[in-house]
Amino acid sequence: MIKIKKAIFLLGCAxxxxxxxxxxxxxxSTSPDSxxxxxxxxxxxxxxLSVIAADSLEGRKPFTNGETKTISYLKTxxxxxxxxxxxxxxxxxxxxMVEIKSVPExxxxxxxxxxxxxxxxxxxFVAGSRRLQEKVSIANSPLVFAGxxxxxxxxxxxxxxxxxxxxxxxxVMINDPGFADSTLFKGKNMTYYGRWTYKFEExxxxxxxxxxxxxxxxxAAYPWSVVRSGWSKSKLNLQSADNGMNRTVIEGWIxxxxxxxxxxxxGQSDDLMARAKEKGFKAVDLGLTTSLTVKNKIKKSVSYNVxxxxxxxxxxxEAIIYSAHWDHLGxxxxxxxxxxxxxxxxxxxxxxxxxxxxxxxKKLPNKPGRSILFISYTAEEQGLLGSEYYAKHPVFxxxxxxxxxxxxxxxxxxxxxxxxxxxxxxxxxxxxAATSAKKQGRVVVPDPVPSSGLYYxxxxxxxxxxxxxxxxxxSGVDNMKNGREWGLKQVADFTKFRYHSPQDNFDAKTWDLSxxxxxxxxxxxxxxxxxxxxxxxxxxxxSEFKAIREKx
Numbered sequence: 001m002i003k004i005k006k007a008i009f010l011l012g013c014a015x016x017x018x019x020x021x022x023x024x025x026x027x028x029s030t031s032p033d034s035x036x037x038x039x040x041x042x043x044x045x046x047x048x049l050s051v052i053a054a055d056s057l058e059g060r061k062p063f064t065n066g067e068t069k070t071i072s073y074l075k076t077x078x079x080x081x082x083x084x085x086x087x088x089x090x091x092x093x094x095x096x097m098v099e100i101k102s103v104p105e106x107x108x109x110x111x112x113x114x115x116x117x118x119x120x121x122x123x124x125f126v127a128g129s130r131r132l133q134e135k136v137s138i139a140n141s142p143l144v145f146a147g148x149x150x151x152x153x154x155x156x157x158x159x160x161x162x163x164x165x166x167x168x169x170x171x172v173m174i175n176d177p178g179f180a181d182s183t184l185f186k187g188k189n190m191t192y193y194g195r196w197t198y199k200f201e202e203x204x205x206x207x208x209x210x211x212x213x214x215x216x217x218x219x220a221a222y223p224w225s226v227v228r229s230g231w232s233k234s235k236l237n238l239q240s241a242d243n244g245m246n247r248t249v250i251e252g253w254i255x256x257x258x259x260x261x262x263x264x265x266x267g268q269s270d271d272l273m274a275r276a277k278e279k280g281f282k283a284v285d286l287g288l289t290t291s292l293t294v295k296n297k298i299k300k301s302v303s304y305n306v307x308x309x310x311x312x313x314x315x316x317x318e319a320i321i322y323s324a325h326w327d328h329l330g331x332x333x334x335x336x337x338x339x340x341x342x343x344x345x346x347x348x349x350x351x352x353x354x355x356x357x358x359x360x361x362k363k364l365p366n367k368p369g370r371s372i373l374f375i376s377y378t379a380e381e382q383g384l385l386g387s388e389y390y391a392k393h394p395v396f397x398x399x400x401x402x403x404x405x406x407x408x409x410x411x412x413x414x415x416x417x418x419x420x421x422x423x424x425x426x427x428x429x430x431x432x433a434a435t436s437a438k439k440q441g442r443v444v445v446p447d448p449v450p451s452s453g454l455y456y457x458x459x460x461x462x463x464x465x466x467x468x469x470x471x472x473x474x475s476g477v478d479n480m481k482n483g484r485e486w487g488l489k490q491v492a493d494f495t496k497f498r499y500h501s502p503q504d505n506f507d508a509k510t511w512d513l514s515x516x517x518x519x520x521x522x523x524x525x526x527x528x529x530x531x532x533x534x535x536x537x538x539x540x541x542x543s544e545f546k547a548i549r550e551k552x
Contacts, residue, residue: 048352061330086307102128126231127252169210175219190453221452324350325380349410368531387459406460411475418476423455467549
């Protein structure tokens with residue numbers, strides 16, 4: 001009898017243990033975020049992409065019917081998902097902008113004692129003006145080669161030292177000195193000083209009449225066709241009180257071949273550009289002049305950022321931002337029979353991912369501790385304008401904005417063993433990313449092409465500039481099926497053949513969205529964990545944004 005009771009007792013314990021294990025298993029499979037993670041899938045991604053990258057949205061350029069359709073679609077989707085308006089009682093934030101269609105003369109003429117040189121519009125040069133005047137001109141403006149066109153005291157570099165460029169046109173190189181010499185600046189990791197936007201800004205601060213950037217495919221990280229397609233269309237700027245009169249009269253680009261011809265015509269040696277990459281280089285007066293007239297068609301109007309939120313629980317006044325720009329280049333020059341610049345990778349993938357994240361956060365059984373703000377910015381392709389405006393007019397105070405996680409150009413070649421962090425070494429957010437990646441059996445890696453300066457080329461940068469720790473990840477390159485070299489080739493081929501061209505189209509038959517699914521699940525896990533903490537991630541030592549945050 002005792003043995004029977006003992007057997008029954010042991011059996012009961014076993015059943016209790018089995019039940020406990022089963023309950024534990026069920027609990028782990030239905031943990032607070034598991035249903036949310038499963039909500040991020042390739043089926044819904046495919047649906048969103050088929051709409052956002054469709055021809056019917058006309059390339060999603062601001063100030064067009066494509067914008068109206070796009071932002072209406074996003075608002076409707078956020079409403080369907082049950083998200084609250086992100087800007088008071090509205091899903092929209094007005095962004096006052098001005099559209100300028102600059103049409104320069106067909107030829108830019110360079111003159112000097114040796115003779116003259118003509119540059120053809122779109123083939124050899126592009127140019128425009130940010131000044132709100134119907135017609136602007138430079139006449140016999142002296143040309144000065146100012147190296148990289150950089151003033152960076154922290155790196156002991158000043159290409160404008162002792163130089164008076166008032167009334168003159170400066171010719172400058174793209175990227176920064178670190179591209180040529182790893183001991184300078186941040187080596188191959190391009191800084192903001194290497195960006196074309198900076199070159200124009202600095203030339204304006206110096207009082208130049210004009211500025212021409214020399215295009216070179218490798219340091220620019222994209223071919224001349226990208227410059228041509230961008231500058232053949234109208235361009236947008238934020239409205240300013242002085243109507244752009246603080247900018248140079250003319251700004252533009254010239255091809256590398258024509259720059260070399262220009263230097264040869266001025267009697268310079270072949271190593272002029274090589275010498276400009278060395279510390280201590282002094283600007284060179286080329287002894288040449290240029291003249292150009294540009295006619296502008298001007299239109300002031302309003303574009304829109306689209307915002308939605310999930311209000312947090314305990315710390316609802318603190319926010320984590322997920323961002324992805326909705327805009328692309330609209331309708332432009334026809335290439336291979338197509339004139340609609342759909343921007344499927346750039347950035348329908350990011351917007352679709354934003355909607356996936358919104359779905360995931362709404363699937364949580366309980367509110368996240370902090371509020372989650374989803375922003376789809378306007379006019380990223382025009383110079384990060386929507387995010388620049390938001391950074392100046394934030395919905396949540398910047399001091400209460402915990403982090404910004406940005407998505408732009410997600411990978412379409414399947415799962416990878418890694419995930420790329422652009423601007424590696426900037427903030428503790430990449431440590432959070434590493435933890436989330438480890439859960440997936442993956443690793444965080446730096447940008448494989450750091451000289452492209454992608455950390456300074458998407459919307460998170462404007463939040464970083466005002467001190468908000470900002471993470472920008474890209475799909476990995478070490479492809480699960482085909483390896484790293486194959487993955488790198490996919491990136492290179494996209495940049496060369498489809499980036500900023502009408503060939504960036506969605507193809508459900510050939511795209512493998514499993515990599516995007518993994519990446520979105522990763523940044524969801526990161527943001528979910530951060531939302532339930534009370535710490536603020538910090539910038540790392542050496543980041544140019546660290547001091548800005550610490551002042552807030």
